[in-house]
Amino acid sequence: MTTRPYIVGNWKMHGTRAMLAEARAIDRAAERLLKVEVAIAPPFTLIHATRKEATLIAIGAQDCHPAEGGAHTGDVSAAMIKDAGAGFTIVGHSERRADHGESNALVKSKAHAVIDAGMNVIVCVGEIEAERDAGKAESVVTRQLKGSLPEGEDVAVNVTVAYEPVWAIGTGRTPTPDDVAAMHRHIRGVLNKFYGDAGAEVRILYGGSVKPENAAELLCADEVGGALVGGASLTAESFLGIIMAAAEGERD
Numbered sequence: 209m210t211t212r213p214y215i216v217g218n219w220k221m222h223g224t225r226a227m228l229a230e231a232r233a234i235d236r237a238a239e240r241l242l243k244v245e246v247a248i249a250p251p252f253t254l255i256h257a258t259r260k261e262a263t264l265i266a267i268g269a270q271d272c273h274p275a276e277g278g279a280h281t282g283d284v285s286a287a288m289i290k291d292a293g294a295g296f297t298i299v300g301h302s303e304r305r306a307d308h309g310e311s312n313a314l315v316k317s318k319a320h321a322v323i324d325a326g327m328n329v330i331v332c333v334g335e336i337e338a339e340r341d342a343g344k345a346e347s348v349v350t351r352q353l354k355g356s357l358p359e360g361e362d363v364a365v366n367v368t369v370a371y372e373p374v375w376a377i378g379t380g381r382t383p384t385p386d387d388v389a390a391m392h393r394h395i396r397g398v399l400n401k402f403y404g405d406a407g408a409e410v411r412i413l414y415g416g417s418v419k420p421e422n423a424a425e426l427l428c429a430d431e432v433g434g435a436l437v438g439g440a441s442l443t444a445e446s447f448l449g450i451i452m453a454a455a456e457g458e459r460d
């Protein structure tokens with residue numbers, strides 16, 4: 209298993225072909241940052257073009273349909289995503305859970321579809337603010353993990369978990385590094401129970417308002433294996449600031 213920090217940009221519903229220049233710039237710099245594993249998840253419409261422009265970094269999708277194919281107007285299957293050039297797919301992002309009412313069971317079926325198609329999967333979990341205030345953050349995340357993770361020790365090697373407190377996404381607010389570390393240690397414990405020994409291999413990313421200015425302190429928190437980055441991944445300048453912070457942390 210690679211121990212390099214994994215920095216993933218989630219472009220969400222942003223980007224036309226004009227944004228390929230950002231991907232190109234990130235890819236060129238990533239060549240010089242061998243200590244970091246870098247990935248971008250552009251919208252479906254840009255996966256193929258981004259793969260062609262950026263050859264060193266990983267390219268992925270932000271969602272998929274759980275079925276292999278069929279009468280699902282407007283949806284995209286994992287096999288189609290792979291065919292377009294992606295190597296991973298994010299599932300269970302809180303915006304999908306909230307905007308499209310995605311349940312843990314649906315997220316799990318999507319995660320299995322991604323793995324069956326031969327890709328890696330990033331499974332997102334995270335509590336809303338009221339749940340944290342009520343002291344329920346860990347129990348909520350446990351339930352999401354148990355309900356959303358693909359099953360089988362053999363698939364753990366293809367799984368990354370992204371812990372994204374919903375109240376930190378796009379808000380400029382973040383948990384303290386101590387709170388991040390506590391939640392990541394908790395997630396590691398759940399993974400160890402869920403996957404047995406293979407649970408130790410699963411990377412756990414932090415996501416929620418990561419920026420060049422706060423990346424170093426969040427990335428060095430216990431059990432943080434990288435970051436899932438939304439807004440700050442949209443320009444090469446800010447995304448590279450985060451990538452460089454991750455590389456700095458690997459220096460000694």
Ligand code: PEP
Pocket residue numbers: 218372376377378379415416417418436437438439440
């Ligand atoms: C995200 O949506 O995955 C995310 C972490 O967004 P942001 O970095 O903008 O908070």
